[in-house]
Amino acid sequence: MEELKILQKTEELHEARWWEAEANGRVHCYLCPRHCHIHPGQAGFCFIRTNQNGKLYNLGYGAPAALQIDPIEKKPLNHFLPGTRVFSMGTAGCNMGCFFCQNWDISKSRSDQVHSQHIPPEDVPLLALKYGCESLAFTYNEPTIWGEYVIDICKEAKKYGLKTVMVTNGYITYDAFHDIYDHIDAANVDLKAFTENFYGRITLTHLQPVLETLEWLKKETAVWFEITNLMIPTLNDDPTETRKLSEWILTHLGLDVPLHFTAFHPDFKLQDKPRTPPATLDRARQIALDAGLRYVYEGNIYSDGANTYCPECKELLVRRSWHDVLENRIQDGTCSKCGFAIPGVWINEAKEKRGPKHGATASAGNYGHLNL
Ligand code: SF4
Numbered sequence: 001m002e003e004l005k006i007l008q009k010t011e012e013l014h015e016a017r018w019w020e021a022e023a024n025g026r027v028h029c030y031l032c033p034r035h036c037h038i039h040p041g042q043a044g045f046c047f048i049r050t051n052q053n054g055k056l057y058n059l060g061y062g063a064p065a066a067l068q069i070d071p072i073e074k075k076p077l078n079h080f081l082p083g084t085r086v087f088s089m090g091t092a093g094c095n096m097g098c099f100f101c102q103n104w105d106i107s108k109s110r111s112d113q114v115h116s117q118h119i120p121p122e123d124v125p126l127l128a129l130k131y132g133c134e135s136l137a138f139t140y141n142e143p144t145i146w147g148e149y150v151i152d153i154c155k156e157a158k159k160y161g162l163k164t165v166m167v168t169n170g171y172i173t174y175d176a177f178h179d180i181y182d183h184i185d186a187a188n189v190d191l192k193a194f195t196e197n198f199y200g201r202i203t204l205t206h207l208q209p210v211l212e213t214l215e216w217l218k219k220e221t222a223v224w225f226e227i228t229n230l231m232i233p234t235l236n237d238d239p240t241e242t243r244k245l246s247e248w249i250l251t252h253l254g255l256d257v258p259l260h261f262t263a264f265h266p267d268f269k270l271q272d273k274p275r276t277p278p279a280t281l282d283r284a285r286q287i288a289l290d291a292g293l294r295y296v297y298e299g300n301i302y303s304d305g306a307n308t309y310c311p312e313c314k315e316l317l318v319r320r321s322w323h324d325v326l327e328n329r330i331q332d333g334t335c336s337k338c339g340f341a342i343p344g345v346w347i348n349e350a351k352e353k354r355g356p357k358h359g360a361t362a363s364a365g366n367y368g369h370l371n372l
Pocket residue numbers: 029030031032033034035036043044045046047049094095144145
């Protein structure tokens with residue numbers, strides 16, 4: 001009988017991967033393109049990778065600061081097990097410095113500034129099953145920075161036929177890329193803009209490494225992935241930029257990668273910009289469709305642009321309202337009217353491996369305080 005072991009947070013440190021020792025007790029973290037060189041007693045840019053006596057530790061390991069049950073459409077993923085629930089978790093810290101961050105309360109915090117639980121990897125799938133989820137999502141802050149925990153959770157998740165999802169800014173080095181993504185089933189990658197100027201000024205990072213990650217996903221993995229572009233008035237909503245972004249996706253990733261244009265709301269350090277008008281998202285969607293992309297969505301607003309249509313016969317296949325699936329007419333991965341194959345992951349074939357005892361034996365008393 002499995003037993004959940006949700007404990008109070010401990011001070012036990014988990015040694016990190018993807019680092020090397022340097023002179024004078026410094027360490028070099030090469031998990032993401034920032035390549036932090038960290039002095040003893042200090043943390044990297046992301047706050048949660050710290051040098052203690054010449055070794056790098058990950059303070060996010062086993063310490064989620066946010067836990068929630070979400071619809072998979074909220075990630076957003078529209079071609080991955082539609083209508084299912086996903087057990088979603090995030091920690092403190094982030095490796096980008098986005099002025100518009102909508103989860104800044106945890107992403108801009110050190111691990112000792114947030115209220116986190118101690119949940120060992122083997123307990124995460126049990127919680128997910130208890131709440132009727134088909135997948136686990138590493139989300140809210142940047143999961144790359146707690147990649148060691150992600151990998152160990154994924155290994156446990158496979159035992160139960162649960163899928164795994166990265167919701168990511170794509171800022172990772174090739175050294176770590178396969179170590180993490182070889183365990184992942186699906187991803188949503190934020191392509192926050194298509195100019196180096198935006199990435200440099202507004203996210204404190206660079207565009208090119210994100211584009212490289214997208215190409216690695218396409219060419220070197222079987223991960224199902226979709227792309228999100230959060231449109232911020234006057235900063236990244238120029239039609240010329242949208243056209244270039246769409247054409248880059250078409251050329252480098254193909255016409256079947258779903259693209260989500262989502263609405264911004266003022267948050268964190270970006271309070272002086274208005275909410276994205278729905279007309280901006282409509283225009284962006286039309287530009288991307290005209291460029292040749294087949295599956296283009298509008299998010300964070302109520303719109304017919306949230307629906308999936310057959311690119312061949314134009315039949316409405318999946319009707320959505322915000323994050324709710326109201327109707328799904330995809331049959332065996334094809335259009336129910338003309339039979340055209342719609343790319344995506346429509347069933348969880350691994351579900352069959354799940355034994356009847358799994359998930360049913362978790363004791364409510366052990367996690368009731370999580371209030372999910
Ligand atoms: S993961 Fe964190 S510590 Fe490592 S290079 Fe990136 S920002 Fe720096």
